[in-house]
Amino acid sequence: MSSNNHADDTFHQDEMVPPQVVGAFAAEIEIARADIESSGFQFGDPDTAPVGRSRQHRAALWVSVGVAAFAVVILGVGVGLWPLLPASHSGAADRYSDGIPTTWNGQPVLRGEDAIVKAKSATDDTPFYVGLWASPNQAHGSGSDQLSTELDGTCRDMSSVGDQAGIPSPNLAAAIRFNTASMTPGPVIVNVHAHDAAAADCTAGHRQECDGVMVGDQIVWNGDSGTAPQPVSPADVARVFGVQESDLQNLCQSLPGTRAYPLGDGYGSMVMLFPTSAAVAAVAPQAAAQASADGSASSTSSGLAECAFNSDEGPMAVIWFARANVLVEVNRPAALAPTSDSLLNQVPQLLRTLPDH
């Protein structure tokens, strides 16, 4: 594939790309990838892609000069290409652009604001499905048994849910409760209901708000191959960083669908695997922008709030590394000389062995 390095460039100053442009370009690619998968697009098959004006124009010309037979030849070529094509994603046409199915058991899977509005306007506890991204919560996300306590208290919201991969949604976090104890970070479809019985225990001032909260009965789907982190997979991270795929740690940040693996250096350093590269660009734009220069450059600022980490060795410094959908946070006592740190020296080399697209 083409290189991403800037070896042939001598004008880095002029090549400074605004972080939002970096993030937007990464998002464009992810959107295109999702659109191609969800459309079931197959090249050589004119039925699977929107037809542009150019093709409409050409088609009209062909018909007007009576060369319809040529279309038969084109069709034949198209059929001939089929053996060269990968199999389309199973059920891809029934998925949102981020891979979450649009229906479950024949019922619609609602997303974001649609689900919130549905719950707030519900008049009973008829269940429905909501699709979102989530990671296990440490303290919240309980079942309905704690609903009233959490709704009436100050500790109300779930901490790691979002309508977009890797990006928290405060509105959604305030509007839903479900048990995340046994889930894997990633997308979920949750069977929820409003007007939970526990809302009766809410104070009068909160009753209407409590009735409108989505309470989860069951996680019915927790991702599949179509929503697995990419381009770097959990197996890639495990292989390169020597961590266990199952050795996930809770994140202090609310990054739904993001996996974090401890690096075991005693300072809380970790490697975070986001669902997509676009998610890294969105939540850690500065680190992603730095990484775009050579694939894994370090940054002392990520745009993402680092976890506070207590140390007896004085103030801590955080160094970020990013590549594709991987973000590495290395915590070190600020007094240590970075150049003498083996982990800091190793991380860029390890990252460069990961796929970047």
Place this chain on the structure above:
Amino acid sequence: MRGDGRFVGAGDRMTPESDSNSGDAFGRALMAEAPIVLAVARATLMHESDAWDVLQTTLEIAIKRRDQLRNPLALRAWLLTIESRECFKLRRRLKRMVSLDDSVAEFRFSSGSQFDVVAVREALDELPPRTRQAVVLRHLAGLSVAEVASASGTSVNTVRSQLKTGLRRLREESA
């Protein structure tokens, strides 16, 4: 991929296999690049259905001309060279057509649209077509300056000038 530059093998990992599998590997390689091709077409043409049109045409041409791909490691640059020519031809053809719709800036925003995608698309739309193409090929598709020059049929110095101008205007827009 093999050392002689031919796509072989089955599955995600390219391994030495019989030639009968080379079509599968090439098809997979093309589809792996398809999101980049589509994203570049969208950003270049600013028209949703035309972008899909160019994606389809680009991949069809790639299949027909696969023997012309000398270095499989340069597949993306090769595809985007084809695409750039198709975009150029399409723009030229559309100039001659009387458009009955006003959807030149049409976009289909998927539910995954986020960040500054809309703002950046608007800023790109303000750039001259050649400048926009250079910025997109360089910074969206990740081509080297030399590859951008080759794909655009222009010189390295011209591309550098276009990139300098384009990025300056994008920085101004995002300030």
